Structure formats: C-alpha cells, structure tokens
Amino acid sequence: MIQKKNLTPVLLAGVFVLMLGLSYAAVPLYDLFCRVTGFGGTTQVSKTAPDIVLDKVVSVRFDTNVNNLPWDFKAKSNVIDVKVGQVNKIEFEVENYSSEDTAGTASFNVSPSSLGKYYSKLGCFCFEKQVLKAGEKATYVMTFYLDPEMVNDPTTKDLHDVTMSYTFFSTDYYKQS
Structure with a gap:
C-alpha cells in the first residue's frame, strides 16, 4: 500500500x-x-450522392486566393446556383506564370461555417500536392452537393448564399515551420 x-x-x-x-x-x-x-466551416467528404434533389436553390460563390506562389487561380464561374441535393461540378483554372516548376496545395473553408456539415465533396483537388511546370496551365475540378438535411437545421434552412473559399499555398510554405 x-x-x-x-x-x-x-x-x-x-x-x-x-x-x-x-x-x-x-x-x-x-x-x-x-x-x-462541420465546425469552423469544415466540409464533408462523401462517396455517394443523395437520393433526393429539392427545389430549394442556393447560390454558391467561389473565392480563390494564392499565397506565396507565382500562380493565377480562378473559378471558371464565380457564382453558380445549385439545387439542394443535386451533384454539381465546378472547374478551376490554374496557371504557373513563372519560369520555374512550382508546387502548391489548396486548402478551403465554407462560409457561413454552419453550412460546413452539409457541404459534401465527392471529388476535390484540395489537400493534394499539385505541380505545374513553368508556364503550364491546368484545370482542376471539384464535385460537390449540398446535403438535403440542411433544410431541417434551423441554422441553415434559410440560407440562400454561401461562399466556398480556396487558397493555394506553396508547398515550400509548409517546409518553413
């Protein structure tokens, strides 16, 4: 003892x-x-699309940014109107305007953050290292849907506009820490 x-x-x-x-x-x-x-606007990753598409339409705005990279990065459409539950694809154009090969990784968040748990990605280029040769252009696609359950949540049922914000960071940025 x-x-x-x-x-x-x-x-x-x-x-x-x-x-x-x-x-x-x-x-x-x-x-x-x-x-x-979905805390802090963290979106969901899904393997299957929902079985139901609602008549409710939400405008999804795409904000694109670049941090410490010689890249141009933009969505082909800044805003798209989507039906809740419908699978959507958005294309992003990226160009390395430098004379050297460079690499970047995209991170994202959704606003308002309460929608994060209802914004589901079926496919995305985010959090994967993307390498562009000098002067190279590329198109990246993100496939997503808004979960129909959002209409049952008092914090998201009346939303008509949301923003999906992407930032490409140089992979060298992560080596600095």
Missing part, C-alpha cells in the same frame, strides 16, 4: 502522463470533431 507521503508524487506523475497523452491525441480528436460537426 502506498504511504501518504508517496501518494502526491504518484498522483502528479499520473496527471503528467495523462496530460502528455491528451496533447498527442488533441490534433486527431479536433480533426474528427470538425469533420463530424
């Missing part, structure tokens, strides 16, 4: 081990939380 004078160091060591374990688990748990709840 542990004596009282030895109990405090044992408890402190236990708390230290617990806190260390939680610090390692924090990132994957936060990622899981965001994907399940």
Whole structure:
C-alpha cells in the first residue's frame, strides 16, 4: 500500500502522463470533431450522392486566393446556383506564370461555417500536392452537393448564399515551420 507521503508524487506523475497523452491525441480528436460537426466551416467528404434533389436553390460563390506562389487561380464561374441535393461540378483554372516548376496545395473553408456539415465533396483537388511546370496551365475540378438535411437545421434552412473559399499555398510554405 502506498504511504501518504508517496501518494502526491504518484498522483502528479499520473496527471503528467495523462496530460502528455491528451496533447498527442488533441490534433486527431479536433480533426474528427470538425469533420463530424462541420465546425469552423469544415466540409464533408462523401462517396455517394443523395437520393433526393429539392427545389430549394442556393447560390454558391467561389473565392480563390494564392499565397506565396507565382500562380493565377480562378473559378471558371464565380457564382453558380445549385439545387439542394443535386451533384454539381465546378472547374478551376490554374496557371504557373513563372519560369520555374512550382508546387502548391489548396486548402478551403465554407462560409457561413454552419453550412460546413452539409457541404459534401465527392471529388476535390484540395489537400493534394499539385505541380505545374513553368508556364503550364491546368484545370482542376471539384464535385460537390449540398446535403438535403440542411433544410431541417434551423441554422441553415434559410440560407440562400454561401461562399466556398480556396487558397493555394506553396508547398515550400509548409517546409518553413
């Protein structure tokens, strides 16, 4: 049996081990939380389209940005009107206007953030390294739908306009940290 004078160091060591374990688990748990709840505008990834298409139309605006890359990046259509539940494709044009090969990775978010759990991507170029040769142009496609369940959520049922924002970051950006 542990004596009282030895109990405090044992408890402190236990708390230290617990806190260390939680610090390692924090990132994957936060990622899981965001994907399940759509927190912070985190969109969903889906393998199948919904079985129902509603008459409700939502305007989806596409915002494109480039950070630390000699690229032009834009959506072929800045705004598209989509029916809730309908599968949609949007094309993005990208051009490397430098004289060197460069690589980038796109990240995204949706606004308002409450829509994140209802914005489902069936295919996307995001979070994958994209390499463009000097002067090369490319077209990237994102396939998505708005989940019909959004009309049952008081925070999203009256939405008529949403913004999907993409930013291409140089892959060198990630090497800096």
